Amino acid sequence: xxxxxxxxxxxxxxxxxxxxxxxxxxxxxxxxxxxxxxxxxxxxxxxxxxxxxxxxxxxxxxxxxxxxxxxxxxxxxxxxxxxxxxxxxxxxxxxxxxxxxxxxxxxxxxxxxxxxxxxxxxxxxxxxxxxxxxxxxxxxxxxxxxxxxxxxxxxxxxxxxxxxxxxxxxxxxxxxxxxxxxxxxxxxxxxxxxxxxxxxxxxxxxxxxxxxxxxxxxxxxxxxxxxxxxxxxxxxxxxxxxxxxxxxxxxxxxxxxxxxxxxxxxxxxxxxxxxxxxxxxxxxxxxxxxxxxxxxxxxxxxxxxxxxxxxxxxxxxxxxxxxxxxxxxxxxxxxxxxxxxxxxxxxxxxxxxxxxxxxxxxxxxxxxxxxxxxxxxxxxxxxxxxxxxxxxxxxxxxxxxxxxxxxxxxxxxxxxxxxxxxxxxxxxxxxxxxxxxxxxxxxxxxxxxxxxxxxxxxxxxxxxxxxxxxxxxxxxxxxxxxxxxxxxxxxxxxxxxxxxxxxxxxxxxxxxxxxxxxxxxxxxxxxxxxxxxxxxxx
Amino acid sequence: xxxxxxxxxxxxxxxxxxxxxxxxxxxxxxxxxxxxxxxxxxxxxxxxxxxxxxxxxxxxxxxxxxxxxxxxxxxxxxxxxxxxxxxxxxxxxxxxxxxxxxxxxxxxxxxxxxxxxxxxxxxxxxxxxxxxxxxxxxxxxxxxxxxxxxxxxxxxxxxxxxxxxxxxxxxxxxxxxxxxxxxxxxxxxxxxxxxxxxxxxxxxxxxxxxxxxxxxxxxxxxxxxxxxxxxxxxxxxxxxxxxxxxxxxxxxxxxxxxxxxxxxxxxxxxxxxxxxxxxxxxxxxxxxxxxxxxxxxxxxxxxxxxx
Numbered sequence: 001x002x003x004x005x006x007x008x009x010x011x012x013x014x015x016x017x018x019x020x021x022x023x024x025x026x027x028x029x030x031x032x033x034x035x036x037x038x039x040x041x042x043x044x045x046x047x048x049x050x051x052x053x054x055x056x057x058x059x060x061x062x063x064x065x066x067x068x069x070x071x072x073x074x075x076x077x078x079x080x081x082x083x084x085x086x087x088x089x090x091x092x093x094x095x096x097x098x099x100x101x102x103x104x105x106x107x108x109x110x111x112x113x114x115x116x117x118x119x120x121x122x123x124x125x126x127x128x129x130x131x132x133x134x135x136x137x138x139x140x141x142x143x144x145x146x147x148x149x150x151x152x153x154x155x156x157x158x159x160x161x162x163x164x165x166x167x168x169x170x171x172x173x174x175x176x177x178x179x180x181x182x183x184x185x186x187x188x189x190x191x192x193x194x195x196x197x198x199x200x201x202x203x204x205x206x207x208x209x210x211x212x213x214x215x216x217x218x219x220x221x222x223x224x225x226x227x228x229x230x231x232x233x234x235x236x237x238x239x240x241x242x243x244x245x246x247x248x249x250x251x252x253x254x255x256x257x258x259x260x261x262x263x264x265x266x267x268x269x270x271x272x273x274x275x276x277x278x279x280x281x282x283x284x285x286x287x288x289x290x291x292x293x294x295x296x297x298x299x300x301x302x303x304x305x306x307x308x309x310x311x312x313x314x315x316x317x318x319x320x321x322x323x324x325x326x327x328x329x330x331x332x333x334x335x336x337x338x339x340x341x342x343x344x345x346x347x348x349x350x351x352x353x354x355x356x357x358x359x360x361x362x363x364x365x366x367x368x369x370x371x372x373x374x375x376x377x378x379x380x381x382x383x384x385x386x387x388x389x390x391x392x393x394x395x396x397x398x399x400x401x402x403x404x405x406x407x408x409x410x411x412x413x414x415x416x417x418x419x420x421x422x423x424x425x426x427x428x429x430x431x432x433x434x435x436x437x438x439x440x441x442x443x444x445x446x447x448x449x450x451x452x453x454x455x456x457x458x459x460x461x462x463x464x465x466x467x468x469x470x471x472x473x474x475x476x477x478x479x480x481x482x483x484x485x486x487x488x489x490x491x492x493x494x495x496x497x498x499x500x501x502x503x504x505x506x507x508x509x510x511x512x513x514x515x516x517x518x519x520x521x522x523x524x525x526x527x528x529x530x531x532x533x534x535x536x537x538x
Numbered sequence: 539x540x541x542x543x544x545x546x547x548x549x550x551x552x553x554x555x556x557x558x559x560x561x562x563x564x565x566x567x568x569x570x571x572x573x574x575x576x577x578x579x580x581x582x583x584x585x586x587x588x589x590x591x592x593x594x595x596x597x598x599x600x601x602x603x604x605x606x607x608x609x610x611x612x613x614x615x616x617x618x619x620x621x622x623x624x625x626x627x628x629x630x631x632x633x634x635x636x637x638x639x640x641x642x643x644x645x646x647x648x649x650x651x652x653x654x655x656x657x658x659x660x661x662x663x664x665x666x667x668x669x670x671x672x673x674x675x676x677x678x679x680x681x682x683x684x685x686x687x688x689x690x691x692x693x694x695x696x697x698x699x700x701x702x703x704x705x706x707x708x709x710x711x712x713x714x715x716x717x718x719x720x721x722x723x724x725x726x727x728x729x730x731x732x733x734x735x736x737x738x739x740x741x742x743x744x745x746x747x748x749x750x751x752x753x754x755x756x757x758x759x760x761x762x763x764x765x766x767x768x769x770x771x772x773x774x775x776x777x778x779x780x781x782x783x784x785x786x787x788x789x790x791x792x793x794x795x796x797x798x799x800x801x802x803x804x805x806x807x808x809x810x811x812x813x814x815x816x817x818x819x820x821x822x823x824x825x826x827x828x829x830x831x832x833x834x835x836x837x838x839x840x841x842x843x844x845x
Binding site for chain 1: 567568569570571572573574575576585586589590593594597600601604605607608611612615616617618621622623624625626627628629632633636637640641644647648651652654655656658659705706707708709710712713714715723724725726727749750751753755757760761762763764766767768769771772785786787788789790791792793794795796797
């Protein structure tokens with residue numbers, strides 16, 4: 001490690017500050033901020049998960065046993081907001097913070113102080129959001145989409161809107177930072193088309209974030225002025241249109257769902273080649289597929305609105321555009337399978353989660369294709385079929401990718417190996433119970449159970465009970481994950497090698513484990529063999 | 539278990555599976571263990587049902603190929619079996635093939651879906667118009683016209699039935715399984731006053747919202763349409779068999795979103811005419827004369843065209 005020697009010449013910032021407040025609250029170090037993001041995301045994951053437990057407990061059997069309907073709606077609303085903005089997105093930003101500089105050979109993020117600010121906004125934003133639960137009148141309960149006029153009935157709308165503004169500012173700053181880092185801070189020789197797919201996926205995602213977070217901010221600001229300042233953007237009584245909100249919201253909302261899956265594609269494209277010991281199949285096709293999915297994400301928003309009474313032509317356009325997304329997504333899945341074909345595979349925990357991702361995300365993609373068919377969507381729309389669909393792409397998709405990435409890079413972060421046995425226990429419990437949890441929801445939706453209802457007819461009782469049992473056990477399985485993380489960080493005695501995985505390629509594996517506080521102070525000399533995509537014609 | 543026992547239990551499972559997939563098409567209501575979408579009871583409701591089955595079939599086919607290839611790869615190319623990694627990372631022919639074939643499949647599906655959608659969007663030639671308004675948390679039905687004649691004064695609110703409403707209260711201690719009409723469990727799927735319509739009639743619904751957005755959905759009709767304040771949406775149906783068809787509000791509309799069901803009773807044309815006459819008579823003397831006329835009408839001329 002030639003660059004490791006350079007540390008001795010920079011004693012002034014050799015290690016982390018000893019003072020806790022200085023180290024964590026005033027940090028400008030991409031690794032510490034990455035850690036903060038990941039811990040924050042994990043915390044939110046458990047808070048949002050506890051809301052989901054309330055939902056599944058109430059739906060365990062017909063009849064209301066535990067909570068009032070309004071509280072149930074608060075739970076569905078906050079579960080979504082916390083999981084999307086508090087767990088999935090910050091987890092990806094945390095992974096990006098930690099790994100992008102290491103993967104492109106940069107000493108830190110391009111804008112370290114802004115990095116600190118974009119993280120530290122989040123705890124305040126979520127304190128504000130969650131505090132609405134304890135206010136008179138309760139929190140927002142109109143669903144995470146906050147459709148007016150219903151959302152305007154919430155007495156804590158101003159708090160929710162302000163919290164969303166803060167999250168948006170944080171996301172935009174994080175995205176600017178990632179773009180600046182990738183475009184300006186790459187080590188000499190790290191050409192754009194030699195970058196790891198994970199870095200590519202984040203570059204494209206960051207552009208999506210900058211494009212759509214202001215749109216969300218605009219939409220919720222219009223809610224705010226409609227409620228408190230007498231405007232009539234969405235009030236038909238004053239010449240407004242409730243459907244306008246849905247167009248604006250989903251113009252944000254659809255790219256948003258790709259913001260939550262593109263970095264996952266990147267992660268899977270790192271993990272599968274490593275454990276197949278074979279270069280990724282069709283590197284350029286993978287990059288272009290991500291870019292074309294990102295482009296398409298801007299012209300499909302109204303597929304969330306097929307039942308609002310769009311003109312026939314609009315229904316048809318958005319149906320075709322939506323179906324088109326299946327092509328680049330299919331290319332990605334085929335390429336992952338081809339990467340495995342002819343490889344020399346081992347099945348450590350990150351690989352297990354990655355394989356589960358490919359299969360279960362594809363199932364989510366299948367139900368997505370079914371939902372794109374407008375006449376069929378008239379039946380599926382706003383039923384448990386949709387709930388099953390987006391949990392397959394977000395839980396077994398985005399979340400499984402995040403878990404896979406965590407196991408994959410954890411030894412690099414802590415310098416110690418996690419327990420492979422308990423990792424596999426975590427995997428098998430997760431993959432079994434998540435299917436028990438979400439697969440029956442397809443049947444519930446097809447049979448006619450609407451989403452977001454606290455109680456249901458006895459015809460839906462069987463599958464709801466199965467789903468709830470799966471939910472409780474999936475939730476409990478994540479405590480194993482917590483245990484594995486704590487064990488690895490504080491108690492594991494098994495040292496990790498610098499190149500943790502035999503087949504791992506990329507600059508992050510050329511630095512010691514754990515990664516020192518400062519890396520690549522001097523840009524590394526890139527050997528093409530170090531990179532997964534070092535050869536321009538690969 | 540004896541072999542006969544195994545055979546019997548297999549037959550029982552097969553029957554259950556069949557009932558879950560196919561049999562539900564005939565039952566008006568969702569049943570326990572129902573696995574698939576209903577075929578519905580209208581001329582158009584077959585469209586989403588067929589599209590659902592075709593697309594599901596295509597997805598299952600692709601899934602078997604892709605997941606099959608994955609599982610073969612996972613068994614054949616294991617390091618523990620001595621597999622040595624190959625170096626290739628390209629195959630242009632393959633990449634072209636697996637980009638082209640999905641495009642062809644998608645074009646086929648898009649063709650089918652477009653046809654179904656176009657027939658749905660055509661609300662012309664209707665013989666009856668009913669206005670539906672969603673409120674927190676009940677529906678209002680106003681009969682606008684039937685067989686070209688305007689109807690006045692027939693309109694009513696339709697809300698959750700008293701028995702379901704008492705049972706669904708938190709801590710009521712009442713059993714949802716005890717809420718029944720005949721043999722059918724109607725917990726949260728029954729109303730005090732259902733929408734009554736005739737069969738074999740193209741009925742146009744004009745749908746709007748009174749306060750927030752709701753969505754009017756009877757799965758047996760094959761569609762749901764949002765009830766939006768300030769906007770009037772149109773949809774149509776043409777029920778083939780008399781019966782009681784139940785649905786629920788499809789879009790989150792506040793705390794009692796789960797408790798504003800929809801019940802449509804489809805009667806034969808003669809029975810419907812009697813019912814409508816009674817409603818109009820009830821509404822008052824001015825409406826009595828046209829009501830009598832409606833009741834005496836012979837079979838509507840357009841009935842033959844609507845097959």
